[in-house]
Amino acid sequence: MSESNQSDKIIEFQNVTKSYGDHVVLDALDFSVRRGEKVTIIGPSGSGKSTVLRILMTLEDIQDGVIHVAGKPLWHEEKNGQLMPASEAHLRMMRKEMGMVFQQFNLFPHMTVMRNVTEAPRQVLGLSRDKAKKRALKYLDLVGMTEHADKFPSQLSGGQQQRVGIARALAMHPNILLFDEPTSALDPELVGEVLQVIEHLASQHDLTILLVTHEMQFARQISDRVCFFDQGKFVEEGRPEEIFTEPREERTKAFLSSFLGDH
Amino acid sequence: MLFGIEWDTSSHWAFAVSILPILGKGLLVTLQATVVGFLLAAGFGLVLAGLKGMRSRLVAWPARFFSEFLRDTPLLVQLFFLYYVLPDYGLVLPAFMTGALALGLQYSAYTSEVYRAGIQSVPAGQLEAARALDLTPGRTFFAIVLPQAIPRIIPALGNYLVSIMKDVPILSVVAVLEVLNVARIIGDRSFNYMIPLSMVGLIYLLMTLVAAWAVRKLDERLPKEGIHLQ
Numbered sequence: 001m002s003e004s005n006q007s008d009k010i011i012e013f014q015n016v017t018k019s020y021g022d023h024v025v026l027d028a029l030d031f032s033v034r035r036g037e038k039v040t041i042i043g044p045s046g047s048g049k050s051t052v053l054r055i056l057m058t059l060e061d062i063q064d065g066v067i068h069v070a071g072k073p074l075w076h077e078e079k080n081g082q083l084m085p086a087s088e089a090h091l092r093m094m095r096k097e098m099g100m101v102f103q104q105f106n107l108f109p110h111m112t113v114m115r116n117v118t119e120a121p122r123q124v125l126g127l128s129r130d131k132a133k134k135r136a137l138k139y140l141d142l143v144g145m146t147e148h149a150d151k152f153p154s155q156l157s158g159g160q161q162q163r164v165g166i167a168r169a170l171a172m173h174p175n176i177l178l179f180d181e182p183t184s185a186l187d188p189e190l191v192g193e194v195l196q197v198i199e200h201l202a203s204q205h206d207l208t209i210l211l212v213t214h215e216m217q218f219a220r221q222i223s224d225r226v227c228f229f230d231q232g233k234f235v236e237e238g239r240p241e242e243i244f245t246e247p248r249e250e251r252t253k254a255f256l257s258s259f260l261g262d263h
Numbered sequence: 264m265l266f267g268i269e270w271d272t273s274s275h276w277a278f279a280v281s282i283l284p285i286l287g288k289g290l291l292v293t294l295q296a297t298v299v300g301f302l303l304a305a306g307f308g309l310v311l312a313g314l315k316g317m318r319s320r321l322v323a324w325p326a327r328f329f330s331e332f333l334r335d336t337p338l339l340v341q342l343f344f345l346y347y348v349l350p351d352y353g354l355v356l357p358a359f360m361t362g363a364l365a366l367g368l369q370y371s372a373y374t375s376e377v378y379r380a381g382i383q384s385v386p387a388g389q390l391e392a393a394r395a396l397d398l399t400p401g402r403t404f405f406a407i408v409l410p411q412a413i414p415r416i417i418p419a420l421g422n423y424l425v426s427i428m429k430d431v432p433i434l435s436v437v438a439v440l441e442v443l444n445v446a447r448i449i450g451d452r453s454f455n456y457m458i459p460l461s462m463v464g465l466i467y468l469l470m471t472l473v474a475a476w477a478v479r480k481l482d483e484r485l486p487k488e489g490i491h492l493q
Contacts (some may be wrong), residue, residue, distance in 0.1 A: 007304050095397045106392035110410045110489025119406065120396035154488055172396060 009068070010035040010097075010176060010208050011056065016065035018051060025051050027232030028065070038202050038209045040219040040240075043229035043257060049212045050103075052229070053178040056210070057100045058091045070097050098170030101180040105161040107153040107168070113140065114149040117168045117186065125172070132171075137168035143197050153175075159190030163197055170201075177201065179211040191215070198222065216259060222246050228252045264450055272453065279458050282449050286462060291446030296441060297428040301401050303367025305420060306428065308374025312382075315375060333372035338433055341365050346437045362434035366427050373423055381416035382408060411489035418485070421478035425471055442466065 011033040025048040033039050041049045054060045056069065066083065067074040076083040080254040084143040086094070095249045107116050119137035121127045127135065140146045143163035153161050162182055169177060179198065181189040195218050202209055213219055219226055220240040227237040228249070236249045247253050264270070266288055271281040314326035333341070342365040349356065356364065385408050393403040436442035446463045450456035 057391075059391050059394060092397055095395070098395075100392075100395040102388060102392065102395075104388050106386075106388040108389065108392070108407055108489075110486070115492055120398060123399075123402050124397045124404075152488065152491075168396070196473050 002199070003258050008035050009033065010037075010070055011210070012068040012145045014066045014068075016055070016062050018048075018055065018060070018062050024232045026055075026062070028044060029233065031227075033176075033208060035212060036206050036208055038211070038221040038222055040211045040226045041101060042213070042216065042219060042226060042243075043235075046263075047230050048232060049229045050180050052209060053100065053212060057098055057178055058095055058177075069094055086095075092135060096172070098176045098178055099172050099173060099174035100171050100180065101162070101165050101182050103184050105153070105185070106167045107157070107164055108162055109153050112150050112152055113145060113156070113164050116164060118154070119170050121171050135171055136167070139170045141166070142170070142200070143167045143182050143191075157190055158186045159193045162186065162194045166194075166197055166201075175206075176208040176210065179209065179213070181212050181214065181215065183215060190211040214259070216244065216256075228255065230255070264465045265445065265452065270449070270453060272455075275421070275458060278453070278455065279462060282453075282459055282462070285449060286442055286459065289332055289440055289442035290466060292359070292439065293431045293443075294298050295478050296300065296366065296431045296434060297322060297424065297440065299312040300361075300366030300370065300391070300431070301420075301424045303363060304370035304374050304423065307367055307371030309373035309378055311371050312378035313392075313453055314377065329381060330372045333369050337399040338365060338369050338430060339436065342433060342437060343368055358434070358437045362431075362437060366434075370423055371426055377416055377419040377423070381412035384415050385411045406492065408481070409493060413490050414485040414487060416483075418478055418482040421474070421481060425474045429467065429475065430468065443491065 009032045011031075013029050013031040015031040016026050016031075017024070017100055018020065029052075031052070041052060043049045047142070051060060056061055057068070058074070059234060060135065062075055066076060066193070073083060073086070074094050075086050075093075078084075091118065094186075108119070111119065114133065116125075116138055117140060119127075120200050121132040121135055137146060143166050145160060145163050145167060148156060148160060148164075153164070161163070165240040167177055183194050186194065193235070195215065198209075198211070199218075199222055202205060209222075211219070211223070223240050226238060226240045226243040228235045228247070236243065236247060236252045243252065244256065247256060265285050271277040274460050278415070311326055313331055314322055315330060317323045317326070342362065345356075345365050345368075346358070346361045349361075389407055389411065390403065393407045397429070398407070431441050432443035435439055435447070438444070440448075443460075443463050446459035447456075449459040453459075
């Protein structure tokens with residue numbers, strides 16, 4: 001499975017480097033995800049796992065290397081056969097492939113749930129008010145938030161806000177969904193309802209999911225592949241049962257045992 | 264007599280009551296100068312905030328220097344400069360407009376900081392969400408950033424409105440007939456400064472209390488999470 005051919009790679013990092021001053025966040029990273037694959041990234045806090053997602057969503061740029069999304073360079077544009085830094089127009093087009101769910105939800109606090117979910121489909125995709133509303137209701141139903149459509153985010157629990165965050169991302173019909181520690185900011189009793197929604201999405205064949213999480217049990221359930229990330233590199237990756245039951249690398253073992261000890 | 268109105272010196276009370284309509288005319292000028300000065304400050308400040316925030320240093324640095332200059336020099340110096348220097352370059356403005364312009368310019372340095380702080384108070388996560396949803400920078404500013412910044416901007420602007428009102432008497436030095444100047448003239452002519460000046464003090468106290476109360480009410484009524492977009 002890991003030796004899939006070039007064409008069905010929806011995400012591909014080649015030699016990608018990113019650093020903040022002296023601190024290297026991504027160290028000549030090579031990494032790819034197949035279309036429809038569900039991949040979880042685990043690793044110590046502050047190791048730069050989230051940076052992988054943030055770079056994909058074009059929230060942070062890269063210093064070296066090339067990333068391809070859906071066969072097109074993400075941070076570059078081809079001009080006369082050469083790769084040039086991408087224009088804002090190119091980034092706008094590329095972002096349509098992806099949607100992101102944030103650790104802190106980042107719902108728009110001055111908009112109702114409905115407006116949160118319809119804003120981008122109307123403004124970016126040009127959907128009519130009715131069409132956007134119909135689409136929003138579909139995804140709010142999927143996450144079980146239809147009855148809260150007229151509320152403001154401050155009137156919702158964290159778990160409910162995150163479910164709206166997921167509906168908001170889905171309403172743009174992305175091919176790739178990026179989850180950046182979607183349950184880390186939630187009270188323990190609210191984690192389940194969000195994981196349940198993600199689990200449902202993971203059962204959809206054509207949606208590619210890239211998930212950064214500390215929920216090991218959940219990662220094990222839904223992932224096709226688990227990647228352990230530390231110090232700017234993927235130390236080890238494999239099927240969940242491999243990584244969680246018989247990790248090969250010492251650093252993976254140390255991380256997993258410390259992690260299980262903590263929880 | 265001033266503005267064709269005679270005062271009654273038969274008693275302190277009669278004097279106070281008789282000069283009230285005269286002070287009222289001065290008060291009207293004070294309020295006009297406050298409003299014009301404030302509108303100029305709000306407008307210039309927005310422009311200045313935009314310039315200071317530009318990526319180009321060629322634009323941002325002069326704007327920052329100008330803003331610093333406005334804040335660090337006395338209002339009276341700026342007023343004299345506009346009033347006595349500009350006519351040498353062919354720009355002759357009425358005293359009232361010169362005064363309002365001086366107020367507007369000096370306070371634009373402060374309001375520009377209000378805008379900047381209001382905009383920066385919107386969490387970075389809001390911009391990231393807007394970007395992830397592919398909203399344009401313009402749409403992000405007007406639909407995401409501004410509605411959340413306004414509840415923080417408006418009360419702060421209101422406080423500067425009160426400050427401008429209290430600075431208007433400085434315009435008396437270029438012979439604008441605002442309320443303090445009117446009171447002084449009444450004093451000159453009636454040989455009674457105590458009553459007109461006390462009345463100006465009371466009028467100001469009253470106006471400031473009312474304005475501060477109004478700003479507080481406005482602050483309470485503005486939704487903290489931002490202007491609602493349905």
